Amino acid sequence: MSGHSGNSGVCISAASAMHCPHGGRVFAASAAGAVRVDGHPVHTALDVFAVTGCAHTVDGVPQPCTSARFDPHARGVLVDGAPVLLDTTAAQCFGAALVPQGPVVVSAGRQGVMCR
Known part of the structure; x- marks a missing residue:
């Protein structure tokens, strides 16, 4: 997974x-x-x-991203026992064959809450 692995950031909503x-x-x-x-x-x-x-192609063949997975820090803020996702949480997009295709780009927005 790519991305920042820190414990602080803006909550993703x-x-x-x-x-x-x-x-x-x-x-x-x-x-x-x-x-x-x-x-x-x-x-x-x-x-x-x-x-x-997603407009991703490989050699002219469409290979779009179909899913994304986040890898949150286990010691962060929890909601009902699950880690809250932050704009700094590592995340990866995947194609239909679960091939990694690059990081998720997040714009958390101005109304976000900072978590540490």
Whole structure:
């Protein structure tokens, strides 16, 4: 997994803009939503993420990102026992064959809550 492995950062919520490295949109396909920031559910390690609109190709053959996985620090902030995802959490996008295709790009948004 790529990304920063620190314990601090801005909490990722449903208001956060997330993309694959090829411009596709990363979104929570399922979310626990137990805690909200400005009315938006905060994402945790229990959430499942999908990718749509990825334009990645290999030798002219479409190989779009289809999912994303986050690798949160286990000693961070927890919601119902699950680590909260931060804009600094390591994350990777994957194609349909689960081939790594690059890091998730996160813009946490101004309303985010800083976690340490």
